[in-house]
Amino acid sequence: MIILSNICKTYEGKGVTTFALTNINLSIKQGEFIIIYGKSGCGKSTLLNILGTMDRPAKGDYLFNDTDICKMKFNELAQFRNNYIGFVFQSFYLINEFSALDNVEMPLGYAGVGKVKRCEMARDLLRTVGLWDKMKNKPCQLSGGEQQRVAIARALINQPKLLIADEPTGNLDEKTSIDIMNLLREINKSGTTMVMVTHNMDLLQYASRVICMTDGVISPKTV
Amino acid sequence: MKYSIYKAIIMMIANIKIYLWIVIELMLIVSILVLSDATYRSANSEIGRLSNIYSEQAIYITYYQMDTASSVKHIKDIAGITYSDILILQDELPENAILQYYISDMITLYKEGVFSYVNIVWGTDEFLKVQFDKYFDMGFIGQNARALLANDEVLVLADSEEKEIQAISPSSLTMNDVTHNLESFDSNQMIPTSFISTEIDSSYCIILPISERPIDWAQNNVNTTFSVIFDDFGEAPDQVNRMISILLDKHDGKFIYQYDDVLSDYVDHAEAILEEINLFLLIAKICLCVAVFGITGIMIIIVRKRKKEYAISYAMGACKLNIYLELIFEVFCISSAGSILGSLVGYFLTNLQTQSTFPVRFYFSCISVPFMVSLIIPLLVSSIIIPDVKSRDPIETLKIE
Numbered sequence: 001m002i003i004l005s006n007i008c009k010t011y012e013g014k015g016v017t018t019f020a021l022t023n024i025n026l027s028i029k030q031g032e033f034i035i036i037y038g039k040s041g042c043g044k045s046t047l048l049n050i051l052g053t054m055d056r057p058a059k060g061d062y063l064f065n066d067t068d069i070c071k072m073k074f075n076e077l078a079q080f081r082n083n084y085i086g087f088v089f090q091s092f093y094l095i096n097e098f099s100a101l102d103n104v105e106m107p108l109g110y111a112g113v114g115k116v117k118r119c120e121m122a123r124d125l126l127r128t129v130g131l132w133d134k135m136k137n138k139p140c141q142l143s144g145g146e147q148q149r150v151a152i153a154r155a156l157i158n159q160p161k162l163l164i165a166d167e168p169t170g171n172l173d174e175k176t177s178i179d180i181m182n183l184l185r186e187i188n189k190s191g192t193t194m195v196m197v198t199h200n201m202d203l204l205q206y207a208s209r210v211i212c213m214t215d216g217v218i219s220p221k222t223v
Numbered sequence: 224m225k226y227s228i229y230k231a232i233i234m235m236i237a238n239i240k241i242y243l244w245i246v247i248e249l250m251l252i253v254s255i256l257v258l259s260d261a262t263y264r265s266a267n268s269e270i271g272r273l274s275n276i277y278s279e280q281a282i283y284i285t286y287y288q289m290d291t292a293s294s295v296k297h298i299k300d301i302a303g304i305t306y307s308d309i310l311i312l313q314d315e316l317p318e319n320a321i322l323q324y325y326i327s328d329m330i331t332l333y334k335e336g337v338f339s340y341v342n343i344v345w346g347t348d349e350f351l352k353v354q355f356d357k358y359f360d361m362g363f364i365g366q367n368a369r370a371l372l373a374n375d376e377v378l379v380l381a382d383s384e385e386k387e388i389q390a391i392s393p394s395s396l397t398m399n400d401v402t403h404n405l406e407s408f409d410s411n412q413m414i415p416t417s418f419i420s421t422e423i424d425s426s427y428c429i430i431l432p433i434s435e436r437p438i439d440w441a442q443n444n445v446n447t448t449f450s451v452i453f454d455d456f457g458e459a460p461d462q463v464n465r466m467i468s469i470l471l472d473k474h475d476g477k478f479i480y481q482y483d484d485v486l487s488d489y490v491d492h493a494e495a496i497l498e499e500i501n502l503f504l505l506i507a508k509i510c511l512c513v514a515v516f517g518i519t520g521i522m523i524i525i526v527r528k529r530k531k532e533y534a535i536s537y538a539m540g541a542c543k544l545n546i547y548l549e550l551i552f553e554v555f556c557i558s559s560a561g562s563i564l565g566s567l568v569g570y571f572l573t574n575l576q577t578q579s580t581f582p583v584r585f586y587f588s589c590i591s592v593p594f595m596v597s598l599i600i601p602l603l604v605s606s607i608i609i610p611d612v613k614s615r616d617p618i619e620t621l622k623i624e
Contacts, residue, residue: 075542075544078541078543079540079542082539082540082541087539093534093538095532097233097237098237102233106230106536110536110542111540115229
């Protein structure tokens, strides 16, 4: 489903070039649950952003279902994300002014789905993640775990092929983390390809494949 | 697009408190704008009205160059002058053709019984020298020229210095004569062989055609025109003033020759109005700057604080157009709400305005300024914010957040 070939990413700053990713070659099959593991600053989030089309590589090729992502323009990428990719962030990134229902509806809105349909779909998903009674609540009225469930529901609303999760349990307690990971595993089992970034070794058990990263390259060693 | 508007509405409702303050602020500014605009327009209208009133109270001053007969009738209708005699004081030299018109008109009116006497007096030496000397064979009539009565009828001119009275006999001056083409004018036929000498008669009324100034200039420079006119009165040749004095005596005060007082009153009133207008205009200008730049600044600050929201929207699949639409729609709604409410408040304030020295009326054209404000603010905000949003990297934004 996904093929990354010789992906490089550099950051220029004050005359210094930082190599965030160096010659990353990665192939991801449909239905995999991949966890990218590594220490802070090793480039795992950069890789995740490139996979999620939020960032562009400096060099290399990125094929998603044989589509060359690197040739897409900004708005084409936005549409691509809307259709194929779901995001779950460590800090949830919910819109505080929106209710849980409105937050979940958002990707559907940008996809041009009508109000009734998207409301119905959002309700179903919120029911699935166990928040059917808190649909009207705003993020500030929800716990961290509940907020992350809303974020997961939002990521899934467009039935994405790929779900990107950047430290989804980073801001949660242990019990809630386990709940969230179980939820992600169930989503993966339903056929959604999952790529997750973490530095928590306890979560590696959920992965079908673990990719270790060190200093911007994929480490050959396995965990 | 629908979702962008929907989202913008939700954001506006969510931020209702902040936006309400902006709307109230804009509403107050716009209402002052509308009020000052209405005051300005009303004041202009009042100045125009005053000019008419004072014209009627004094000697009606007409600017009809080529249609003296109509002017005279108009004067009689509007000013209510019931006197039957008309004296023309000409402060600037008319062209030959115009001169002929005047004479022709006067005679027409005379024959129609509108006036019992028609006297034409020019107050400048140059005219008398060049025109009359040439066409009426009356010789130069100097500064002390006097208008005289000839046979109780039409035109008399005289040179008092030489004590020789020269006049045109009314019986000898016909319509054909005065409408005669000047090129083929035969002065010998026009000038009677005998003249009647008499002292100036007081049975005159006055018309003062300011013939050389265009009517549109006069209408737009009412104050100046009045000053000039009255100044000209003051500088009129002695014989003109003398005739006016005689006229006033004759009519025993019924004919009000009050240009000095009128000028003074008018200037006082006009100055009061202008002071008020200037104050309002100053307020309006300051308010306009505050409205446009102040509200724009506030909106920019508010919108910039929402960069995380835009970054999330990008991540969720929003394209740039979605973001711009949300942004512009929000700003437009707020500025429009402020402008509409401000216009309504301005309308009520205008109707409540009773302290002014003149009546203030609401003009629908006053809402043109608020309408422009409601467009300018979103344009300004979007022109500043859109490049900012455009250049923002969603990833970096989320990282910072």
